[in-house]
Amino acid sequence: MKKFEADVLIAGSGVAGLYCALHLRSDLKILVLSKSELTETDTYLAQGGISTALDEKDIPLFVEDTLKAGDYENKVDAVNILAKESIENIMELIRYGLQFDKHNSGLSYTREGAHSVNRIVHQKDETGKAVAETLIAEAKRRSNIELWEHTTMVDIIKEGNRCIGGVLMKEGEIIEVAAKDVVLATGGVGGLFKKSTNHRTLTGDGVAIAIKNGVELKDADYVQFHPTVLDRGLENERRFLISESLRGEGAILVNSKGERFVNELLPRDEVTAAIERELEKSGEKCVYIDISFMDSEFVKTRFPAIYQECLKSGIDMTKDRVPVSPAQHYYMGGIKVDLNGRTSMENLYALGETACTGVHGKNRLASNSLLEGLVFSKRAAKTINETADKIELVKEGKGYTLELDKKAVIKELKGSSGKYEDELFSY
Template sequence: MVGSGIAGLTAALALRARGPRVLLITKSVLASGSTIWAQGGIAAALDPRDTPDAHLADTLVAGAGLCDPAAVEVLVTEGPARVRELAGLGAAFDLDAAGEISLTREGGHGTRRIAHAGGDATGAEISRALVARIEAVRNDPGIEVIEHALVLDLLTGAPGPDGGPGPICGVTLHVMGAGSRDGVGAALAPAVLLATGGIGQVYPSSTNPSLATGDGLAAALRAGATVADMEFVQFHPTVLWLGAGAKGQLPLVSEAVRGEGALLVDTDGVRFMPDIHPLAELAPRDVVAHAIVRRMAATGADHVYLDCRHLDADFVHERFPTIHARLLAEGIDLASDLVPVAPAHHFHSGGVLTDLVGRSDVPGLYAAGEVACTGVHGANRLASNSLLEGLVFAHRAADDVATRLAAGELPRVEPVERSGPAGLCAAAARPRIQRLAQKGPGVIRTGADLDVAAAGLAGVPTTPDAAPGVVASPQTAEWETTNLHQVASVLTATASARTESRGGHYREDHPAAADAWLVRLAARLDPDGGLALTRAPLTPGVEA
């Protein structure tokens, strides 16, 4: 298990309950990653007046024609029971007057179906509950935790008769702060589940933590796995604007704030969303993000405002204590001040292409959570579906691993050296890579900008062969920067290839959606390191 967000922790607990020995590797401490930052909540049809079918319909609308309906059906039908199981594990969701889980509404949802905890600290509470369960069994010889470990690569066995990728047989890793800066160890296993989160630091600013450097995604690519939907990047519409020079992880102002009635106004005080979409401020995130960018351009501003001043101040402060406290640190009162916001990177809908039980196309390699492309999100993630996706599909992956291990279908094999180019990007190249990603596959894209980004990324020097003078030694910053470079390159290539606009992929030079693109764009590296793009059906194994 690689990663300790909702997917990694859930899979580790579920797999250990089935008997196999589990090694859980996390890049920082157990309570780290993106899950703890999730403010809004987790979506599920928990209200008796709601239905999985209604949740499915809203998800398909947000996904703009590119969801895998079979994956979405799994999500919405299994989701309610999994959320209730979370509560049974100790996750303290907010309750209503009747003692039932309190539900709110977010953008794209036709009804209130978002469970939350601590008002706006849902991810932190879910993480706390799951980490507590892991801590309770730390001394169990059947589960081992390695913290502060960066997984560098996936180990694979000999290629199959068809020359395809060899089966997974473990990982190489570097334990940060222990031993030498370039120290590498190995952990062998008959199966590996990646739950390493997203690609946030590909961009100069993001709501993602600094740990999100695309490590699992890049490692899967190098091991021969297929990735898909890479071009679909969700930019959260309402991220706190802290000035043009702000970088790194920025605080978001949850969509749930708009769900409770907050309005968007431009710098002239004009509300603009009712003219854009019937759901106004609760339109899907891509619609809101694009509308804000256009409004900023029209007014010559670099932000708009979120306005809660018409709402009850006590309610706002009580409902959103974490956001309120964070804004107060910047001198802003959520209830009485206009809050400056602008879109910034938030979520990646693409990832390692998996089936309905988390299997990739490399034997023994699984993925769950944001690093995976299950087909649930399609072109755009419906608000608060991400925690649910990690929860549901981590359970499915764990069950499949346990079943296959018991049946002898995941034998242990010896790792072999893989062919292909090797090299490191210097850590000093990270700002350049981020600028190219922002300029190319950013909020609004053009073919010309994507070409410039592709050429710039191809020109980033690597060691040892392309640029022998580059100062890059094997160590954490270089390994992370190399992963960011590889992910940004694939993201740029797929965004360039998809000549339409849909969901989180907006091409100003191709502003309309095209029926010819109702397919999944898949990518993989060939043995020589070249990138091959193919069109794949929305449901793996089912022709479009």
């Protein structure tokens, strides 16, 4: 068994893990882990964009849209912070070199379901790739950040209710890392579902670690299904998303007879429910998204990645309707955190999709996830920066286990009413 020391150990190389790392003090030694390759994150897959208040005046409306989509189960303080701190974080990404699409001399804002106005910045239909590449490049420039790929955190090390490090598995070897602070930014739970847009490797590991260490969860059975995922009739592969921004730009949803059956810009849960009703009624397996009536050059340049992916399945979306059905997409619940990413265990933080800040309530508003990853990771980094000097590194760890218990996570996802029984793997 190997030993290693760091000031801050971060599990996850998505927007949450990396943005936190980039905001930590340069005199802190930081270790960032990725279970597979650095780029194999849901961050990299994000298509539509990042929500942001347009200006001070738009903040109340942005807050209201987020609360309404979340069925008013959101934590209002967290939503206010999300909206108020949105612009500064978008500006920061631009300072790192990310080039969002432009309209005249300003940013181009698009729209997605349940937003009252166009307020989503994007880079074509590959915003996540641009975010991931920008943050990875910036992290590689920092001499205090080490990035370890193919390294899985399997447990934390604790002393009473204080986290003092993490246990890693790297190429079959166990590594004990002593750290002042540990951050769980391990992404979502899509790998536990048969049909999901998420990477198959994302199996709620942070949540599994929290469960086995008695760290509090919140809204653990709140899962979002995306209404429009390319339906190629294939089983057990990652599903390709047909971004909501297509509907934001005017695409419509129709059944096999070409009839519209829903307002395409309702919140995701409502559009998903309408599709499920339609499928039950017709006995068919999919409905269709249609953008073929729009200018084909616009479609190809605005959605190049989606256009190319559909072509691979023999669908030219400038001419054909695209078969879609709902699939698991996002985890609103997770490890309960305060407004600075702190969990119920001392010196243990949770960020991004793994965490439940309460921002999303019952249903996430489109494109609020990357923003949550930015806003709350920066806040957590600030708290870590202010407290790190008071924490002593404890080098002796014990009492951990090497198993990540997927069944325990599945039990939480099902909740007391046994939800998602048919959608989840059983293991």
